[in-house]
Amino acid sequence: MTVGLLLLQQPALARTDDRNQPIHVVHADSMDGYNEPNSMSTFKGNVLITQGTMKLTGELARIWTAKEDTSVDHIIVTSIAPKRPHIEQTDDNGNLMTGDADQLYYDNVNGIAILTGNAFVHQQNKGDAHGAKLTYNTQTGYMVGESGNNGPVTMTFLPKQKPLPSPKNGKPATPAPTPAKPAAGSPATGAAKPASASSASTKE
Template sequence: MLRLSLLATGLLLLQPAMARQDDRNQPIHVVHADSFDGYNQPNTISTFKGSVLINQGTMKLIGDIAKIYTAKEDTSVDHIVVTGTPQKRPHIEQIDDNGNLMTGDADQLYYDNVNGVAILTGTAYVHQQNKGDARGAKLTYNTQTGYMVGESGGAGQVTMTFLPKQKPLPPPKHGAPATPPAPAKPAPSPSAPASASSASKE
């Protein structure tokens, strides 16, 4: 199995200093669901169905079905599993400490609330605003540090795109806006017929 650590070369997509540090300390809210079954007890599963939206600070989990698993010793959230449909796959997003938006899509999202780790499986895709993106059969993303690992799952490959650093445009000369040079006029074709004026002189 091909396993590629995405930490090299400047921590690739996400640098620890830019990851979100405080989302995991925020309460988890089920903002919307069409139906719900379960109860708030230790070591239980609550199932939410239909246009589910869950948030925790700046992080959002979106999908068709979400199962919330509570801890064995209390009613805190241990982990969440989000699934969807081929037409509407599970989605995660988070804003880092520099205001950049991270988004991810996969066939299934597993969010480990204890460690702040999101695992995207099944044609997974993660995009980091102003930095780049990654694709693989499985992408594991730490929502606190930005560390990410990609796996191919034995089929296909892990791919990444790095965006270049945007360089500022040079200032215009003498305070006037820079204008592109006028295109040069094409030279006349050798096979072109002589003009009427030149023909009359012969």
């Protein structure tokens, strides 16, 4: 079963300019390959790859270049226990999208991220989705989920956030103080005090 999922509800959905940014391998413990057209390079150990606001992390990543030049065609990040591939991106409204799966395929030409194997995507202030396979468009935010052996596609939609009531006169309302209760055995407030014996007048 395949289910199309549209999570975001605003015209400016995902990040529209990340694909115009260069791809950086910020960190890896080791690397081997060629910086040539139609080639593949392998990066191992604490791999961090960025493109604008987008980040890819994992223990093993392979980058394929285009046939005609050294621009990136696609990236595959493979799971090595206990660390799974991870993707995150901040959209044009400042909301963070995060995703985790057993394998992450990023199509740099079309801006498509495919998360396979117990895939989970969370979108800040909007909701999350879980499925055997989730395909996420990093430019539009449109997502397609597919069920599999791990169970059906599931999804959570967050309720609309209601604004807090405006404070009165520009100041937050403060509760009226509660009057203290008189101590047990003490005279009630306002009760007349009996005259003392020394102040009583006597007539001879």
